[in-house]
Amino acid sequence: MKKPTGTYARIYTVVRRIPIGRVATYGQVAGLAGLGGHARQVGYAVSALPDESNVPWHRVINARGEISPRGEPGGDLEQRSLLEAEGVQFNAGGRISLERYRWRPRTGLP
DNA sequence: TTTATGGCTGTCA
DNA sequence: ATGACAGCCATAA
Numbered sequence: 001m002k003k004p005t006g007t008y009a010r011i012y013t014v015v016r017r018i019p020i021g022r023v024a025t026y027g028q029v030a031g032l033a034g035l036g037g038h039a040r041q042v043g044y045a046v047s048a049l050p051d052e053s054n055v056p057w058h059r060v061i062n063a064r065g066e067i068s069p070r071g072e073p074g075g076d077l078e079q080r081s082l083l084e085a086e087g088v089q090f091n092a093g094g095r096i097s098l099e100r101y102r103w104r105p106r107t108g109l110p
Numbered sequence: 111t112t113t114a115t116g117g118c119t120g121t122c123a
Numbered sequence: 124a125t126g127a128c129a130g131c132c133a134t135a136a
Contacts, residue, residue: 007133026118038131043117048134060117068117075117 008045010034015046018059021087022103023096025063032105043068058082065098 014032018024024032026039035041046057047070058079062068067076080094088101 030118035132037119038133039118040116040131041118041133044115044133047117057117062117063119070117072117079117 011045024103
């Protein structure tokens with residue numbers, strides 16, 4: 001294992017661990033990344049993610065189980081599209097059932 | 111070095 | 124149920 005410098009790298013690593021058909025909240029990723037409750041950093045890290053990154057940032061959503069309205073128009077729509085393509089279903093209003101699609105990590109936790 | 115910003119979260123009314 | 128407020132930290136300029 002290496003020691004990735006920068007908090008972003010850590011977040012990307014966690015997001016990459018999210019399986020298909022599953023979603024994780026910013027707070028969840030933050031906790032797994034070791035940030036602990038600092039979900040905001042996750043959002044900024046993902047916002048800075050380059051398109052060539054193999055990080056499924058679209059699998060990361062807010063605690064409401066919905067996609068955050070980022071500053072880029074259409075961005076949230078594309079995220080929803082990607083999730084639906086993976087098999088994630090949205091409720092009326094574009095919300096996801098966290099109780100059903102929330103990613104539950106097993107190994108790697110203390 | 112400091113300043114400003116930001117795809118969040120949790121609590122209260 | 125919804126709306127509003129404050130707090131935490133890293134990155135970039």
